[in-house]
Amino acid sequence: MKRVGSAKLYVSVSLLLPAACLFIWRTAWWPIVVFVVWSAITIVLWMYSERKEQRDRQARLGHALQTSAIRTLNHHRHDWMNDLQVLYGYIRMNKQDKAVQYVEGIRERMIAESRIAKLGVPSLVTYLQSFRTMTHSLQLHVVIDGELDLEELPIDKNGVAETLIDLMNMYRFGMKQRTGEPAKLTLQLARDDKSLHAVFFYDGEWNDIDDALHKIKQRLRNSPLQPISSEQSLAELPLKAELRG
Template identity: 35%
Template sequence: MHGAGFLHDYGAAAAMVSGSFPCYTNVVITECSEFETKGRAKRGSRMILRNMTRLEIMLMLSLTIPVTLVLLWPQQRWPLMLMIVWLLGLGLNVWVMQRRKHRKHCEYLLKHAQMSAIRTLSHHRHDWMNEMQILYGYLRLNKLDKAVDVMDRIRERMEHDSKISQIGTPELATFLLSFRTVCDAMRLDVKVQDGLTLDRFPYDADKLSRAVMALINVIRFRAVTNLQHDNVLTLSFYELNGGLTLEMSYEGELAAADSVQFELRKCVEGLGDIAVREEPAERPLQERTMVIRFPLQA
């Protein structure tokens, strides 16, 4: 089936395939320096302020009123009581606003998911209508052998979609089935071994699903549209020696291909090993087949 794409931007899934790769990727875990830690703390503080509404900021600044009164009359009880009541009221207002903001965010996500589902169903309906029209035409022309071929093709596509929908995690299944609705620069073909589901393997299926989506997005964001031929990324999921193997084969053009190798490693860091198959010399450097094995070998 022509692949997938979905409603959430799985962040900076920045990365992928380059001209030449080493046989295997070793994962290296580095410690953050003190400078990096301080920089992240500052960025986190700026992010918090950026996400606060103007009303929330005004409410926080209003705390200066009871605090000032307490400092002016430290021997009096009423400024302290006023500050306590002020804090309780402020906390209640912030809680109500945060609840309202969370509800709006959930409504937005729900609407976005519904629109994505509608686009996916619309694309599938269009595909099925094309197949039905071809089938109807062969039947009217009494070309039964051709009609049987169309029915076999429809059956194969239905089985293919069924395998993807049962891959084990709804997040990844939705991503793969809806990819074509959000990406025009690349076609995604997915092959899943019979009976294979991610949740049967002894590692975090959700974490693995996010890694797979990141790998796909790396290629997706690097794919260069070419009017002469399609960019095609083929994924093959299969079990090998008790572990999951993901084979990725890309045919097409990539932007900034030299940095793709580094980004590819980041996507599966701590999860799996990456190997690159030996390709025929006549095959373009941009077209490579990568094999990713999970879990990471000790």
């Protein structure tokens, strides 16, 4: 990345040489030819550098997505193995009531994950599904009221998704690390005829509450999601996005 940036800088600066020739030999014809040829070569090299930089960015992004997907699958596999071991233990001990209760918990968890997968915006879905692989200090619980597909709503869906992701990152990086039980963050999503509602509930400590509130206020300034109340709280942050039309 740095090498590509340096090459683009050198290519740009190199134009000063034929430009200087034009200034020094104003009446000669050859500086014009040199300048035109040099400019053409510079444009070609610049375009090559741009394309290489774009390919490198795409390669890094693809690698990051693959790594995130592998981590998420490993976490799901670990959870499934734990579930199977618990169920196997209940079955061996002939505790049918416990087994049925545990299966019901698995079913509810699958319903919640299915609703996340149907949110419609890939960046938000991927972030929510892979959150457990990012940190062990903060537990995220997502509650979605019914079937919610942001793609079907007349709102800036990408703006909403980016805002939600940024806010969750602010909670993740702004929280105070503690031993024992992890902090808990709940995101509730719902909609009515006029608005999309998002509410954050946080149970934990902060490194700097004033700084966190300032950053959240700045992030929401031009966001489709706006605070419902003028008094913002990190423990409970209700937001809404008005539906267009």
